[in-house]
Amino acid sequence: xxxxxxxxxxxxxxxxxxxxxxxxxxxxxxxxxxxxxxxxxxxxxxxxxxxxxxxxxxxxxxxxxxxxxxxxxxxxxxxxxxxxxxxxxxxxxxxxxxxxxxxxxxxxxxxxxxxxxxxxxxxxxxxxxxxxxxxxxxxxxxxxxxxxxxxxxxxxxxxxxxxxxxxxxxxxxxxxxxxxxxxxxxxxxxxxxxxxxxxxxxxxxxxxxxxxxxxxxxxxxxxxxxxxxxxxxxxxxxxxxxxxxxxxxxxxxxxxxxxxxxxxxxxxxxxxxxxxxxxxxxxxxxxxxxxxxxxxxxxxxxxxxxxxxxxxxxxxxxxxxxxxxxxxxxxxxxxxxxxxxxxxxxxxxxxxxxxxxxxxxxxxxxxxxxxxxxxxxxxxxxxxxxxxxxxxxxxxxxxxxxxxxxxxxxxxxxxxxxxxxxxxxxxxxxxxxxxxxxxxxxxxxx
Numbered sequence: 001x002x003x004x005x006x007x008x009x010x011x012x013x014x015x016x017x018x019x020x021x022x023x024x025x026x027x028x029x030x031x032x033x034x035x036x037x038x039x040x041x042x043x044x045x046x047x048x049x050x051x052x053x054x055x056x057x058x059x060x061x062x063x064x065x066x067x068x069x070x071x072x073x074x075x076x077x078x079x080x081x082x083x084x085x086x087x088x089x090x091x092x093x094x095x096x097x098x099x100x101x102x103x104x105x106x107x108x109x110x111x112x113x114x115x116x117x118x119x120x121x122x123x124x125x126x127x128x129x130x131x132x133x134x135x136x137x138x139x140x141x142x143x144x145x146x147x148x149x150x151x152x153x154x155x156x157x158x159x160x161x162x163x164x165x166x167x168x169x170x171x172x173x174x175x176x177x178x179x180x181x182x183x184x185x186x187x188x189x190x191x192x193x194x195x196x197x198x199x200x201x202x203x204x205x206x207x208x209x210x211x212x213x214x215x216x217x218x219x220x221x222x223x224x225x226x227x228x229x230x231x232x233x234x235x236x237x238x239x240x241x242x243x244x245x246x247x248x249x250x251x252x253x254x255x256x257x258x259x260x261x262x263x264x265x266x267x268x269x270x271x272x273x274x275x276x277x278x279x280x281x282x283x284x285x286x287x288x289x290x291x292x293x294x295x296x297x298x299x300x301x302x303x304x305x306x307x308x309x310x311x312x313x314x315x316x317x318x319x320x321x322x323x324x325x326x327x328x329x330x331x332x333x334x335x336x337x338x339x340x341x342x343x344x345x346x347x348x349x350x351x352x353x354x355x356x357x358x359x360x361x362x363x364x365x366x367x368x369x370x371x372x373x374x375x376x377x378x379x380x381x382x383x384x385x386x387x388x389x390x391x392x393x394x395x396x397x398x399x400x401x402x403x404x405x406x407x408x409x410x411x412x413x414x415x416x417x418x419x420x421x422x423x424x425x426x427x428x429x430x431x432x433x434x435x436x437x438x439x440x441x442x443x444x445x446x
Contacts, residue, residue, distance in 0.1 A: 003159025005296050006081055006303040010311035011318070018292040018319055020161035022285055024152070027165070027172035033277050033341075034172070035193045038179040040274070040342040045350065047190050048342060049266045050130035052273020056251065056258045057117050058138050061106055063247030065149035068099050070291060071240025073153035074380060075232065077295045080157055081302025089216055089225035091232045095150055098233060103146040110139040121255050122262040127269075130190040137194035144198070144205040151208035156295045163211060171204035242384035246391045253399045260406055260414060268411055271353030274342035278335070279361055282327055286320055286369045290376035297380025313377055313433065320369035331362035357415050364419040371426035374433035386432040394425030 005013055040048035072095040079088035114135050123131055152164040175196055182192030261272050293316045300308040331338070335358035336351065343350050371390065378387040398421035405413025 004081075005077075005159050005299040006305050006308065010308050011315040014293070014296055014312055014315045015319060017159060017161050017296065018289050018316075020165040021156070021288050021292045022323065024161070024165040024168045024288070026281070026285065027168035028284070033281070034176045034179050035197060036273060036277050036342050038183050039190060039193055040270070042180070042183045043189055043193075045270050045343075046127050046266060047130055047193075048273055049124075049269040050127040050190055051134055051193065052276070053118070053121070053123055053127060053258065053262070053269060054131045054134040054138070055273070056121070056254050057114075057135060059251035059254060060248055061110065061139070061142055062145065062149075063251050064102060064106060064244050065099075065146045066247050067240040067242075067244030068095055068102070068146065068236075069149040069153035070243040070294065070379060071095070071153075071236040071238075072150055073157045073291065074239045074294055074298045074382065075236050076154060076157035077298035077380075078302035080159075081299035085219050086221040086223055086225050087229075087232065089219070089221065090227070090229045091236060092154055092212070092216070093225065093227045094229050094232050095153075095236060096147070097228055098236075099146050099150050100143075103142050107139055107142050110135070110142070114139065117255075121259040124262065124266055124269075127266060134190050134194045137191065137198055141198040141201055144201045147209050148201065148205035151205070151212050154212050155208075156292065157298075158215070159295070159299070160215075161292065164208065167204045167208050171200045174203075175200040239379060239382055239384060242388050243379070246388060249392065249395055253395045256399050257402045257414060257417075260402055261411070264411055267349040268353050270343065271339075271350035272357065274339050274350065275335070275354035275357040277342070278331065278338055278358060282324070282331075282362075282365055283368070285323065286365070286372045289316065289320055289323075290372040291379075293373055293376030294380040297377050301381065309377060309380075309436075313373060316373040316376065317370060320373055321366060324365040324369050328362045328365050331358040335359065335362075353411060356412065360412075360415045361418050364422050367419070367426050368422040371422065371429040374426075374429035377433050377436060378429070381436050383432065383436060387429075390425045390428040390432065393428055394421040397421035397424060 003017065005017060007013075035051050036048055039051045072092065075091050076088055079085070079091060115132055118128060118131050118135070155161065155164050178196035178200060179193055182188045182196050186192060188195065258272075262269055293312060296312045297309050300306065300312070335355050339351055339354040339358075343354065371394075375387055375390070378384070398417045401417035401420055402414045405416055407413070409416065
């Protein structure tokens, strides 16, 4: 059901909208967690390392899909808030076409340079073959990744966060069962993990796109909407390209960091792979909540209600902190038990590395969550230049410090780079938010 985010008590509207988004990302992360769980428990530690190693490269492809999601979502939300339904439909059709072209290009690049990318990050010989196998199958499923992300962006722009949640819940739970079936019953190893994800993502993508078109058929316009618009593509690109660059460079940075980690051997790789799944569960959840705030901001600016943006920011901070506090406590004091989901040996090097990572990173979730809420407002206002400054500051600091500190402190130095980058970037994002368009619009409307 479409939901107007420009009316009602701000905190109530935002929480009702964002909580299903949080549920959705939990199930989205179950895809990767299930892959790592099955690989680590039912295949081998090397298989776990291979899946985790491949994951860093898949994030590059996800970055492009995420950028389209944000670009389409923000512009669609603005047009929906302004009740300009004809252009809203055109914006969606334009994104679908542009997304198909971009996806085809990335599939070709991925198919050609997959092995080179794996070698570039110092993938050990004992996990290279499985890493390549996993990536090859993943690349085949890129159209599903792209169009599912675009569809969820459209649902969010229309104020509907429940429909994507339902799709993901069903798909993710099915993925867990298929992972175990393909690996244990059919003895397919890493390829079984990849094919299970391919099938489940494909089904959820097709269903999501079908529902989008059904939903759009019920929104009536006086004139038939154009199927493509260069003008709207430019507007979408203004938001999408910085978001793509942000996620791409973060992924590239993570790949550089992965290369540093790989030089310490497969046991450290496995520990990092297990703990980073748990870390990414939190960060991706916070990012998704930030995306919800982007849609809230965009709808309200489109409806010329900038005063609700500040209220939304405050409500968003309370929401993400309510999420971060229990997760921080769990990761710091019970991280070992969560890592046992992925690792067989609770006393080995991999386990010790995983525990150390969680204990260093988790206390700073309260910090980075404030950045992601502020980033959500900046994206909703299309203030992408300031958004990029904060993001690249974080990335550059993390990559440079990971390399420098690893020489001094070994693997511990790599993990210390995260909270430093997060803290500096958070200060920048919050300062940029406080001088945003919403404040100027409020003064203008006074």
